[in-house]
Amino acid sequence: MSTLKLYRHPLSGHCHRVELLLSILDLDYESIDVDLMTGAQKQAEFLQKNAFGQVPVLEDGEVTLADSNAILVYLASQYDPEHTWLPIDPAQAAEVQRFLSVAAGPVANGPATARLINLFGAQLDHLKAIEIANNLFEILDAHLAEQEWLVGNAPTIADLANYGYIAHAPEGDVSLKDYPNIKLWLQRIEHTPGFVPMQASKVGLAA
């Protein structure tokens, strides 16, 4: 088997979701930090790996893949022969995709954006991001009142994709205190064998 290489940044939730699955699947990989602060992701060498100039990027031999959710789909399809993390049942696979879209949509535009503003000074609308986050959390909290995992009755890549930016929402001034079912779901993920935490920022994780 070729050595997997992950280009990442330690504070990126998009990278963390990939690190989570790599760890859960017990896959050996080389981790390469990309200095987003100096714009290394926009240099020609990196743009050859991902023309969008963003981390994460995964290399697996001849395969080079960008986009965290695409990488999750690849790793689960390639390295999880039991299809636990990406079910093959069509309805369940579609449900997983639905929640990958949630991770790429309201999670990215809500809690991830609110955190980006606080941690990196991004010039974006903080109040709008907080509103998107709370609207999303109300829906997710109700969903998780009915079931323990986002899809079916076992954890999937849908849970991993959504975990990081929701767990770290307080870093963007989005409190989780009104969302008890989300908090229990976060704890379930944290108790999954192979779980690795995302690095906390100086802003902290209170609330």
Ligand SMILES: N[C@@H](CCC(=O)N[C@@H](CS)C(=O)NCC(=O)O)C(=O)O
């Ligand atoms: N849709 C992409 C988004 C990745 C993304 O937003 N990466 C951020 C770090 S969390 C990045 O590389 N930002 C640097 C930039 O855009 O220049 C994915 O899921 O991988």
